[in-house]
Amino acid sequence: MSSHILVIRLSAMGDVAMTVPVLRAFSLQYPNVKITVVSRPFFKPFFDDIENVTFFAIDLKERHKGFLGLLRLFSDLRKLNIDAVADLHNVLRSKIIRTLFALNGKNVAATDKGRQEKKTLTKLTIKAISPIKTMIDRHCETFEKLGFQINLYNPTFPKKAILSEEIINITGKKEENWIGIAPFAQYESKVYPIDLMQQVIDDLAKNASNKILLFGGGNEEIKKLNQLKNNHKNVIVLAGKTNLKEELAIISNLNVMLSMDSGNAHIAAMLGVKVITLWGATHPFTGFQPFHQPDDFCLTSDRKQYPFLPTSVYGNKKVAGYENAMRTILPSQIIEKINSNLI
Numbered sequence: 431m432s433s434h435i436l437v438i439r440l441s442a443m444g445d446v447a448m449t450v451p452v453l454r455a456f457s458l459q460y461p462n463v464k465i466t467v468v469s470r471p472f473f474k475p476f477f478d479d480i481e482n483v484t485f486f487a488i489d490l491k492e493r494h495k496g497f498l499g500l501l502r503l504f505s506d507l508r509k510l511n512i513d514a515v516a517d518l519h520n521v522l523r524s525k526i527i528r529t530l531f532a533l534n535g536k537n538v539a540a541t542d543k544g545r546q547e548k549k550t551l552t553k554l555t556i557k558a559i560s561p562i563k564t565m566i567d568r569h570c571e572t573f574e575k576l577g578f579q580i581n582l583y584n585p586t587f588p589k590k591a592i593l594s595e596e597i598i599n600i601t602g603k604k605e606e607n608w609i610g611i612a613p614f615a616q617y618e619s620k621v622y623p624i625d626l627m628q629q630v631i632d633d634l635a636k637n638a639s640n641k642i643l644l645f646g647g648g649n650e651e652i653k654k655l656n657q658l659k660n661n662h663k664n665v666i667v668l669a670g671k672t673n674l675k676e677e678l679a680i681i682s683n684l685n686v687m688l689s690m691d692s693g694n695a696h697i698a699a700m701l702g703v704k705v706i707t708l709w710g711a712t713h714p715f716t717g718f719q720p721f722h723q724p725d726d727f728c729l730t731s732d733r734k735q736y737p738f739l740p741t742s743v744y745g746n747k748k749v750a751g752y753e754n755a756m757r758t759i760l761p762s763q764i765i766e767k768i769n770s771n772l773i
Contacts, residue, residue, distance in 0.1 A: 432463065432513035432514035432537060432576060432577070433462065433463055433464060433513055434463070434464045434465075434466070434510070434511055434512055434513045434514075435463060435464070435465050435466075435512070435513065435514045435515070435516055435573075435576065436465075436466050436468065436507060436510070436512045436514070436515045436516070436531070437449065437453065437465055437466065437467045437468065437515075437516045437518060438468045438469075438515065438516070438517045438518060438519050438524040438527060438528070439467070439468075439469055439518040439519045440468070440469055440470060440488060440519055440521075440523065440524065441469075441470060441519075442616075442693065443473070443693035443696075443697070444692060444693035444694075444695065444696040444697075444718070445519075445565070445696075446469055446470075446473045446476060447476060447693060447696035447697045447699075447700050448565050448566055448569070448696050448700075448718075448721065449467075449518055449569060450476050450477065450480070450700040451566060451582065451585055451699075451700055451721045451722070452566055452569045452570060452573070452580060452582070453465060453467070453477070453480055453483055454480050454585070454586065454587075454700075455580050455581065455582055455585060455586070456573065456578065456580055457480050457481045457482045457483060458481075458586060459578075459580060459581065460578060461481065461482060463482065463578075464482050464484070465482060465483045465484070466483075466484045466485075466486050466507075466510055466512070467483060467484070467485050467486065468486045468488055468503075468507065468527075469485070469486075469487070469488065470487070470488060470490070471487035471488075471489075472674065474487065475674050475675040475678055476678075476697075476700070478675075479588050486506075486507065486510075488503065493506075494506075497526075500523060500526050500527065501530075503527060504526075504527055504530045504531070507527070507531075508531075508534070512531065512536060513536065513537070514536055514537040514538065514539075514576050515527070515528045515531045515532075515536060515537070515538040515539070516539055516540075516541075516569075516572050516573055516576060517538065517539065517540040517541065517572070518540075518541045518569050518572060519541070520540045520541050520542075520543060524540075525540070528540060537576055537577075539572045539573070539575035539576050540572060541565075541568050541569055541571070541572045542568060542571070543565075543568065544562055544563060544568065544717065547562045547563075548562065548716055548717070548743045551713075551715060551716055551740060551743075552716070552740050552741055552742055552743055552747075554738050554741060554749065555738065556737040556738065557737075557738075559713070559715050559733075559740070560715065561714070561715040561717075561719075562715060562716065562717050563717060564717045564718075564719060565717050565718060566582070566721055568717070570582065582722075585702075585721075585722055587700075587701060587702025588682065588701060588702070589682075590682045590683050591678065591679035591680075591682045591683065592679075593679060593680070593683065594676070594679070596676065597672070597676050597679060597680060600666065600668065600671050600672065601641075601643065601666060601668075601680060602641070602666075604683055606638075606639050606640055606641040606664070607639055607640045607641065607685045607686075607772045608641050608643060608680075608683055608684045608685050609634060609640055609641070609642045609643070609684065609685060609686055609687075609688065609768060609772075610642075610643050610645060610680075610681060610684040610686070610687040610688065610689075610694075610698065610703075611627075611630075611631065611642060611643070611644050611645065611687075611688045611689075612644075612645040612646065612687065612688070612689040612690065612692060612694035612695070613627050613644070613646070613654075613655075613658065613690065614646050614651050614654075614690065614692070615690040615691060615692040615745060616692065616744075616745065616746075617711075617742075617744065617745035617746050618745075618748075619710050619711035619712075619741075619742065619745045619746075619747070619748060619749075619752075619753075619755075620690045620691050620692065620709075620710050620711060620712055620745040621690055621710070621756075622690065622708045622710075622756050622759065623754075623756060623757055624654060624657075624658070626756075626757065626759075626761050627658060627761075628657075628658055628660065629761040630688075630761045630764050630765055631644075631658050631659075631660065631662070631665060632660060632662070633761070633765050634765065634768065635660075635662040635664055635665050638664065640664060640772075641664050641665075641666065642662070642664060642665045642666070643666050643668055643680060643684070644658060644659065644665065644666065644667045644668060644669065645668055645669065645677070645694055646667075646668075646669040647669050647670070648669075651669055652667065652669045652670050655667045655669050668680065677697075678697065678701065681694075681697055681698050681701055681703060682701045682702075682703065684698065684703050684704075685704070685771075685772050685773075686703070686704045686705075686706060686768055686771050686772060687703050687704065687705045687706070688706050688707075688708070688764065688768060689705060689706070689707055689708070690707065690708055690710075691707055691708070691709050691710075691712045691714075691718060691745065695707050695720045696720055696721070698720070699720035699721040699722060699723055700721060702722075704723070704727070704771050705720045705723050705727060706727050706728075706729065706764070706767050706768060706771070707719075707720060707723075707727065707728050707729065708729050708756065708759055708764070709728060709729065709730040709731060709740075710731055710745065710755050710756040711739070711740060711741045711742045711745050711747065711749070711752065711755065712740050712742055712743065712744065712745050713730060713739060713740035714728040714730070715740070716740060716743050718743075726767075727767070727771075729759050729763060729764060729767065730759070731755040731756050731758050731759060732755075732758035732759075735755075735758055736752055736755045736758070738752065739752070739755060
């Protein structure tokens, strides 16, 4: 049986975060097997606390750029004495690497992303829908092809991080309920309307025993977050003030995270934090429900009013007449769901 497995998952943030519960379970259930994760340098902190997992940072700007760069990447990885490859990305770049390993006699397996099932689920037609296999279950199947069954029924999560002085200078000590809110996503069709999000934040901020921490990045998002803060003393904009490692430490200390269908949802879930998610054009049935979260933590747009939903797997398709689908998720629903899960 393999004693050193190469795991490939290069992007995006939420997709990389979804590999973490799988690898954490693997490391506990197969402590004698070493794993090397190949991903972008930015994502290294995701894997820092997992036993037997080493991180290999791909350099897509220079050393590993282009086809010759891929050959150099293969050469670099081959020196690590890899026995098998789990390709959790299954794109052209990762296919080339796993094929080179296969040609060198190594056992390889790749995640089936269920593209046809997802295509059927997002057809622009009135339809009955049911959940397809989650990406996390698909990753487990990939390891099964390599001879490793992974049990995710009783997952282990890391302990809450100890907050550094640098973090406490931004957040203050944890003396209240900490509510994280990540109001943005890559695509507009997945973002809750900002005027309704303002209502949610204003209502939560009325309670002095709540502290609301706003997550995001980039100048445009920071401007919007400062608007959402709305002079509330117990609302803090974190964007632009922390690095990823510090952000992970803060998220691990949250009582609850409110997120769109985006990377922050999967980051909170991989840390064992309660995650309430809001769904617009996309839907948890497409396989991207955050790990180990109850179904009722996913608040979805009204399919009676918008019967074509979900219209997209990733939120990148705009459908005329569906721009206001997320307005069917009422601020009162969100507030009630958060308040009932603060314990």
